[in-house]
Amino acid sequence: MKQDLAVVLATWMLEHLTFGRDHESLSGDLLEELGAGRSAGWYLRQVSMAIGVGVYESIREYITPLIFSASWSTLYPLWRFMERNRSIHPDQWVTLGWPYSTMLYLAEGIIPAITFVWLGLLVYMLVLLRLSRVAELSSFRILMGLSTSISVLLSATMGLFFYLKHPVINVQYVASEGFYSLFRISSINVPLTFSLLAAILTLLPHTPRIARRRRIPHANSGMQLRSVEQP
Amino acid sequence: MLLLTLIRLGDEAYGVPLSRELALMRGRDVSVGSVYAALDRLELKGLVASSLGESTPERGGRAKRYFRVTEQGLRSVHETRKVLSRLWKSLPSVREDPA
Numbered sequence: 001m002k003q004d005l006a007v008v009l010a011t012w013m014l015e016h017l018t019f020g021r022d023h024e025s026l027s028g029d030l031l032e033e034l035g036a037g038r039s040a041g042w043y044l045r046q047v048s049m050a051i052g053v054g055v056y057e058s059i060r061e062y063i064t065p066l067i068f069s070a071s072w073s074t075l076y077p078l079w080r081f082m083e084r085n086r087s088i089h090p091d092q093w094v095t096l097g098w099p100y101s102t103m104l105y106l107a108e109g110i111i112p113a114i115t116f117v118w119l120g121l122l123v124y125m126l127v128l129l130r131l132s133r134v135a136e137l138s139s140f141r142i143l144m145g146l147s148t149s150i151s152v153l154l155s156a157t158m159g160l161f162f163y164l165k166h167p168v169i170n171v172q173y174v175a176s177e178g179f180y181s182l183f184r185i186s187s188i189n190v191p192l193t194f195s196l197l198a199a200i201l202t203l204l205p206h207t208p209r210i211a212r213r214r215r216i217p218h219a220n221s222g223m224q225l226r227s228v229e230q231p
Numbered sequence: 232m233l234l235l236t237l238i239r240l241g242d243e244a245y246g247v248p249l250s251r252e253l254a255l256m257r258g259r260d261v262s263v264g265s266v267y268a269a270l271d272r273l274e275l276k277g278l279v280a281s282s283l284g285e286s287t288p289e290r291g292g293r294a295k296r297y298f299r300v301t302e303q304g305l306r307s308v309h310e311t312r313k314v315l316s317r318l319w320k321s322l323p324s325v326r327e328d329p330a
Contacts, residue, residue: 011291025283025294025295026246026263026267027293028286028293029247029263029295031291033250046264049264049265050262050263050267053265054268
């Protein structure tokens with residue numbers, strides 16, 4: 001009785017913890033083997049391994065974007081250094097009245113950061129993706145990716161204001177070169193890493209593109225196939 | 232190895248016979264979940280295609296997923312064989328010990 005309960009529980013776990021993979025056929029195969037004389041211990045081991053493999057496969061596709069985003073963010077000081085020698089300086093904006101001065105200070109900090117993130121996104125697409133996959137991207141998906149990166153960056157900006165714990169929010173902080181580097185791990189800029197990572201993951205079809213299959217009554221006769229790739 | 236096993240099984244290639252055949256060839260038990268993960272990757276590369284088949288009571292009503300090697304997959308197997316054959320040819324022979 002206990003063994004049956006363990007099998008039922010393991011099957012439930014397999015079908016709910018394999019993160020979008022094709023669990024129905026897998027659990028069917030394992031149940032078929034169990035019915036053919038395999039032990040409950042074997043079944044539980046197989047289920048544990050299948051869940052482990054599922055978790056690993058889910059994480060595996062995030063590793064490259066994460067490493068790229070973190071590496072790219074380390075170049076941000078160089079990016080800010082390159083745009084130091086421009087004619088307009090933020091100190092000139094204090095003479096402007098509110099809300100223009102505030103808006104310009106915010107823009108002064110956010111625009112270089114977001115252009116840096118978008119440049120990173122472009123480099124990622126050109127260097128790490130095949131051109132055929134880039135061509136597959138719809139303009140809606142690209143807009144979603146860009147807008148997600150802005151949203152994440154704005155959230156990080158708000159988070160940094162809270163982190164500073166200053167009694168009055170001073171927007172001039174955003175315009176300073178080191179604002180986004182306040183929250184970093186070693187030389188990795190955390191807000192920019194998350195912004196770029198969010199953009200990459202939104203832009204790319206990152207979930208496993210397991211074919212959506214239609215049920216064919218006798219699929220093993222005549223090798224007929226009707227599989228449709230999931231977008 | 233997986234592609235060759237798929238070719239060997241032909242039309243009957245679904246999870247159970249595949250893992251049994253692989254276990255037989257390797258001489259130890261295989262994880263069915265790992266076999267599915269590898270097949271998913273091969274399917275993404277276009278080397279393998281799959282379709283859902285019939286469901287049976289001993290499977291708890293769950294459908295079988297049949298796999299087959301695509302033309303591209305077959306070409307890839309032939310290519311690998313050619314490369315391996317060339318590499319095998321350069322293997323030096325072992326001198327037999329008279330003792």
